[in-house]
Amino acid sequence: MPWLGKVNGVIAVSKLSKRRTNKALVVHIRMELCNCIEPPWPADELLMKYQYISDFFIALAYFSIPLELIYFVKKSAVFPYRWVLVQFGAFIVLCGATHLINLWTFTMHTRTVAVVMTTAKILTAVVSCATALMLVHIIPDLLSVKTRELFLKNKAAELDREMGLIRTQEETGRHVRMLTHEIRSTLDRHTILKTTLVELGRTLGLEECALWMPTRSGLELQLSYTLRHQNPVGFTVPIQLPVINQVFNTSRAVKISPNSPVARLRPVGKYMPGEVVAVRVPLLHLNNFQIHDWPELSTKRYALMVLMLPSDSARQWHVHELELVEVVADQVAVALSHAAILEESMRARDLLMEQNVALDLARREAETAVRARNDFLAVMNHEMRTPMHAIIALSSLLQETELMPEQRLMVETILKSSNLLATLINDVLDLSRLEDGSLQLEMGTFSLHSLFREALNLIKPIASVKRLYVTLSMSPDLPEYAVGDEKRLMQVLLNVVGNAVKFTKEGGISIAAFVAKSDSLRDPRAPEFFPIPSDNHFYLRIEVKDTGSGINPQDIPKLFMKFVQSQPLAAKNSGGSGLGLAICKRFVNLMEGHIWIESEGIGRGATAIFIVKLGIPGRLNESKLQFVHKVPGNQVKPNFSGLKVVVMDDNSVGRMVTKGLLVHLGCDVLAVASGEDCVRAVSQEHKVVFLDVSIPGVDSFEVAVRIHEKFSKRPDRPIIVALTGNTDRTTKENCLRVGMKGVILKPVSLDKMRNVLSDLLEHGYLSESQMTITGHEVVKMTCSEDEVVRMLLVHAQEYKLGL
C-alpha cells in the first residue's frame, strides 16, 4: 500500500482518490482507536501517526482562534487595531492551512499537493514575518494602553477619595450653615446657647454637650448649659486647671481626657466613655470691644464648650467634625457678642428715651416759667411804674408846699419810701433782664477821665454834706479813652462809691484807678477768675476805700447775693434794696471782670475792688464786640446827612424838639402836625416816618395803614416808627400790628435817636433792645444822672432824718 510506506506525513495522498484516502484515514484511525485490529505499524510510522494527529489538531486550533477572535472583538466595542486583527487572522489561518496541507504530505503525494504546500508555506512565511515585524510596533502600544488603563484606574480611585472628602466637607458646611442660621436667627443669649448645644448634639450625634461660662470673678468656670440636663446645678471648676489652659491657649478643638473635671458630667458607670473634645468660645467683653481689634482682644475671657461622643461606641473624632466644632464655636462667639451689643443698645436707648421725656418735661416747665415771668414782668413793669410815678410826682409837689413840721416829716418819709420802692422795682426788673441773659452791654468809646470826674462831681455834694473827703487818684498809665459800656460802668462805680459814702460816718473815701498788671489781676479769693491780657484789651482796676463801719469777714460772701442784708438791725435804715451789689456783680461779670470787697472787720473800714475788661479804641476788632448796633471807634456821628424823614406830632414843642434832634443828626426833616398832612406829605424819598401815637383823637394807626397803602408793594417804602409817651404793652402790640417797625418812648435823647436811626438803617427794623417799651425811660432811671439824683435824694433825706 503506498500510503503505508510514508515516513513523514500523516496523510498520504493517493493519486487515486482523495476521498478514499480520507476515508481510509478515518477508518484507520477508527481501527486504531478501537484497537481491534493489530497495528502492524512500525515505530517510525507511529511517530508519523502522532505527527499527523498533532498537525490536525493544530490546524483545528489555528482555524478556531481567528473565529474566536472575530467573535470577541465583534462583541467588544473598542478595538483600535482591526487591521492588525485581519493580519493576525490571516497569519493564523495560513498557519492552519499549512498544517492542514501537511496532513497530505505524510503519504505519497502528487506534485500538486507539493506545490500547494509550498505555496501555502511561502505565503505563511511572508505573512508571519510581516506579522512579526508589525507586532514589534503594536505590542508596545498595546502595553501602553494597559499602562494608561492602570493610571486611569488609579486616578479614578483618587477622585473617588476626593469626592468622598468633598462630600464630607460639604456636609459639614451644610451643618455649620444650618447651625449658624439657627444660632443667628435669635438675638437672645439663652436661646443662642441652647440652640447651639442642641444642634451640635444632633449633627454630630453627641451624647452630651456642655458649656462652661466664666463666673463674674473670673476665677472659676461654672456649668451653665447642658444638652441632656435642663437646669444644671451649678458645678464650678477653677479656671486655672492645666487642661483648661491647654484648651484656652489654642483656637482649635482639643481632645481631652474623659476623666478631666470638665468632662465628668455623668455619673461614672461601667461603660467606656466616648472621646471628649473641648473648644474655647471667646467672649467679647463690651468694654474691650474695638472694631479694629477684632479678633485680637486685649483681655480675653473664654467659655468652654465640651462635647462627648456616645460611650461604648467605637466612634472617633474625625477631622472634619473637629473643624465643624471650631467653626461653630466662633459663630457662637459672634452671635453672643451681637446679642450683648443689642442688649446694651436697647438699654441705652431706653435710658435715653426716659431722659428725653424728662428733659422735655423740664424744658416745657422752664419755658412756662419763663413765659409766666415775662408776662408778669411786662405787666408789672407798666402797672408798677405808673402809680409809682404818680406817687413820686405828687409827693415832690407836696414837699414844695407849706407844711407843718410833722407833715413835712411824713411827706419826706413818703417820698423816701417811694423812691426806694422805685429803685427796688427798677433793680428787680434790671436784674431779671440781666439774669435772662437778654441784657447786652452797649459798647462805645468814652473818656475814662471824664467818667471819673463826673462820678466825683456827683458824689462830692453828698460827701461834703456828711463832711467826708473824697479823693481820686488815677494812675498815669491809664489810657485816655476806653471802649466799653460807659453807662453801666458808671452805674457800678456810683453804686460802690455810694455804698462807701452810705456806710461811712467820718473820715472819707479814696478812689484809685489803675491798669491792672497780670500779677495783680489774680485774686487768691477768686481762683476761677482767669484774666487773659491781650493786645486789644486792658483790665481797669478800681479800688474804693472807705473809713466806715467795715464789714464782718464772715458776711462778705453774702454781700453780692440778692436780697441779703448783712446788718439785720440796721436793715430798716440801711436803705439799700439788697440788689445793688448783685447787679454790680452781674455787670462786672458781663464785662468779663471781677468784684469783691475786703474788710478787716467791724469798725475797720472796707475796700471795694473791681476789675473790668475794657477795649483799647483803635486797636479793637469791632466785629468781636457784643454790639447791639455798630458804633464807630470814636464818637463821631454816623452820617445820616440828607436822610429824609417825616415827623408827625401835634404838640408844637414836641415836634420842634424831635425835629431839632433829627436835624442835629444831619437829617432832612419835614415836620407835620396832623395825620392828613402826614399822609399827603410822605413821598418815596422819605426813608423814615416818626408818628406820635399818643395824640388823643387822632388814630395814628390809621395814618400808618394809609401810608403803607400809599406805598404798598414797594421795597423801599418808608419805615414807620412810633413815638409815644405810653409804656404799655397794648400800645406796642398795636403799633407792631399795623406794620410799624419800632416803638420809642418820648422824650428821646440824642444818643437814643442816633442809635435808633442806625438800627433802622442797618436792619430795617428796631431790634428789641432799641425799642424802649420796657418802661425804663418813663421814670428815666437808666440815665445815670437821674439815678444818681435819685440816689442822692435818698441819701440826703436819710442824712436829714438823722441816719
Next chain:
Amino acid sequence: MEVDQLQRSFLEYTNSLFRFLDGQFGQLQLLQDESNPEFVFEVVSLFFEDSERILNDLTLALDQQNVDFKKIDAHVHQFKGSSSSIGAQRVRNACIAFRNFCEGQNVEACRRCLQQVKQEYLLVKTKLEALLRLEQQILAAGGVIPMLDS
C-alpha cells in the same frame, strides 16, 4: 463882666436848676450847635407860647357851666407832652396830678390843680428866662456857652 465869670455863673445856675429841669433840657442844649445856634431859645419861646395858650384854654374850660373833662384832659395831655419835651419835670408832675383828678371828674380839685400847674409853669418860666438871659450875656461878651458835662 468877664466871660469866665459869666460862664461860671451860668454853670452854677444850670446846676441849681436840677429840681426844675431834668436831663431832657440837657439834651436840648446838646442840640444847639453852629448850624442851630438859637435852638434852645426857639424851643423855650415856643414852649412859653404854647403853654400860655393851653393855660388860657384850660382856665376857660374850667369856668364853664358844664365842664368838658375830656377836653380838659386833652389839653393837660398836651401840656404834659410839651413840658416833657422841654424837661420841665415839675410842670410835668403837676400835669400828671391834674390828669388824675380829671379822671375823678372833680371840678374843684381840677381848679386847684390848674392853679398848681400855673404856679409851676411860672416858676420854670422865670428860671428859663434867667438862663436865657445869662446865655445872651455870655454870647454878647464873646464867650461860648459851656456845655453841661464839661
